[in-house]
Amino acid sequence: MKQGLLTDRQKEVLRYRKKGLTQQQIAEIIHTSKANVCTIEKAALENISRARETLEFLYTLDAVHLCTLQGGLDLLKAPELIYSEAEKVGLKVKYDTITLINRLRDTNPDRFRGRQVREDVEVYINEDGDLYFG
Amino acid sequence: MKQGLLTDRQKEVLRYRKKGLTQQQIAEIIHTSKANVCTIEKAALENISRARETLEFLYTLDAVHLCTLQGGLDLLKAPELIYSEAEKVGLKVKYDTITLINRLRDTNPDRFRGRQVREDVEVYINEDGDLYFG
DNA sequence: TGAAATTTAAACACTTTTCCTTAACCACCT
DNA sequence: AGGTGGTTAAGGAAAAGTGTTTAAATTTCA
Numbered sequence: 001m002k003q004g005l006l007t008d009r010q011k012e013v014l015r016y017r018k019k020g021l022t023q024q025q026i027a028e029i030i031h032t033s034k035a036n037v038c039t040i041e042k043a044a045l046e047n048i049s050r051a052r053e054t055l056e057f058l059y060t061l062d063a064v065h066l067c068t069l070q071g072g073l074d075l076l077k078a079p080e081l082i083y084s085e086a087e088k089v090g091l092k093v094k095y096d097t098i099t100l101i102n103r104l105r106d107t108n109p110d111r112f113r114g115r116q117v118r119e120d121v122e123v124y125i126n127e128d129g130d131l132y133f134g
Numbered sequence: 135m136k137q138g139l140l141t142d143r144q145k146e147v148l149r150y151r152k153k154g155l156t157q158q159q160i161a162e163i164i165h166t167s168k169a170n171v172c173t174i175e176k177a178a179l180e181n182i183s184r185a186r187e188t189l190e191f192l193y194t195l196d197a198v199h200l201c202t203l204q205g206g207l208d209l210l211k212a213p214e215l216i217y218s219e220a221e222k223v224g225l226k227v228k229y230d231t232i233t234l235i236n237r238l239r240d241t242n243p244d245r246f247r248g249r250q251v252r253e254d255v256e257v258y259i260n261e262d263g264d265l266y267f268g
Numbered sequence: 269t270g271a272a273a274t275t276t277a278a279a280c281a282c283t284t285t286t287c288c289t290t291a292a293c294c295a296c297c298t
Numbered sequence: 299a300g301g302t303g304g305t306t307a308a309g310g311a312a313a314a315g316t317g318t319t320t321a322a323a324t325t326t327c328a
Contacts (some may be wrong), residue, residue, distance in 0.1 A: 003313085005139065005188040007286070018195045022303060030172065036288055038305060043286075051188035053141040061152050136284090141316070170318060174273060177316075198276065275324065286315070293306075298299105 005051050009046035013037055033109040058120075059132040063124035064089070066131075075101060086125055094129035106131055139185050147171055171186035194266040197258035198223070209235060228263035237262040241251055241267055 006014070007053075016026045027034040067085040069078050079097045086093045095103060104121075105112055107130070111121055111133075124132040140148070148261045150160045156176070161168040163199075201219040203212050220227045229237060238255075239246055244265075245255050259268040 003184065003187050005184050006191060011191065014195060023305095026284070026301070031285080032303080033289065035290080035306085038303095041288075042305085048188060049202060050136065050139050051135050051185040054185035055189070056138060057138050057145065058182065130181050130208070143317070152274095157275095158273070167319065169276085170276080174317075176275080234305085256313080271327095273324100273326075274319085277301105278320095280318085281316100283314105283316075286312085288310085288312105290309095291307090294304085294316090296302085296304105 002034065005047040007043055010047065013040045014044050017041060035059060059124050059126075061066065063126040063130070063132055066123045066125045069117050069121040069123060071117055071119050075104065075115045075117060078104060078117070081093055082123060082131070085123075086129070089125075091127070092129050093123055093125070100131070103131065104133065137228070138179055139181040143174055144181065145176050148178050149189040151175060157191070193260070193264070194258045197260040197266050198262070200257045200259045200265075203251050203257060205251055205253050209238065209246060209249045209251060212238060212251070216257060216265070219257075220263070223259075225259055226263050227259070227265060231250065234265070237265065238267065 003101055004011075013026060016029065021029075021032045023037040027037045030037070042078065067081060069081070071109065073081075079100045093100070108121070111118055121133050126132075129130070138145075146164060147160055150163065150223065157164075157168045157171040161171045164171070200223070201215060203215070207215075208255055213234045217227055227234070255267050260266075
């Protein structure tokens with residue numbers, strides 16, 4: 001079968017894009033319309049999202065949704081929330097406060113800005129008290 | 135649009151599988167043949183691989199094209215080529231010869247037949263000397 | 269070895285994706 | 299207004315993916 005989700009065309013566009021080229025410039029290079037470059041790029045980003053969601057599903061296979069860390073939340077308040085939610089469902093979180101915060105930032109650095117949660121972060125927990133973020 | 139890569143059918147099978155059911159048992163539950171359950175499960179796992187590969191590709195975006203391993207090339211000659219090309223652009227490859235060959239074969243088993251490169255393989259390198267193949 | 273579980277292959281109808289074009293539209297910026 | 303960069307809509311043709319079945323082959327393991 002195919003390897004990744006992205007077609008050659010999609011990868012090509014993403015690479016040029018990464019270099020900072022405009023859609024118009026890329027269109028000239030690969031001999032097509034800028035509208036087409038836009039569509040290809042959009043499809044590529046969509047495929048990347050789908051890849052992310054797919055792997056996220058794997059966690060939910062043995063984990064359960066615990067709570068959502070909403071955008072704007074102070075990172076230091078996250079553990080408290082997570083502990084209390086875990087207690088509600090009768091599970092014990094595997095990590096202490098410090099470790100939890102580090103794990104939170106390490107697994108998804110883009111999602112945080114300083115001490116603040118930038119975008120919503122979904123928190124999952126499994127039987128063992130392992131946490132996953134998506 | 136669609137969300138993950140996995141179809142409802144595929145998720146259904148994976149969930150039952152996670153619970154420990156056999157393909158036969160699942161076939162009865164979802165009213166189809168066990169062969170079909172097998173195919174669906176296989177497709178699901180394949181899709182999961184593709185999702186992983188897709189996200190892997192994102193790393194290559196920070197990387198730069200180093201060289202092409204042309205079809206027919208002896209796998210054992212690849213490291214030499216890669217090292218010399220890396221030197222030209224002032225980067226140091228992170229892997230020794232053995233590791234490099236293994237990585238080459240592991241990341242894309244379909245591309246090799248014994249010691250020979252079957253199709254062209256593009257080699258990318260990033261600032262850290264990490265190599266990616268596409 | 270024998271039975272159960274799993275995998276594979278070929279074929280088919282059906283749906284979805286992809287790439288492409290043309291043409292229009294939006295948001296800036298000077 | 300005009301230019302630049304980006305997006306959207308409609309439509310079409312080719313390619314790829316999905317769910318199925320049937321039948322045969324393989325693996326697993328008590």
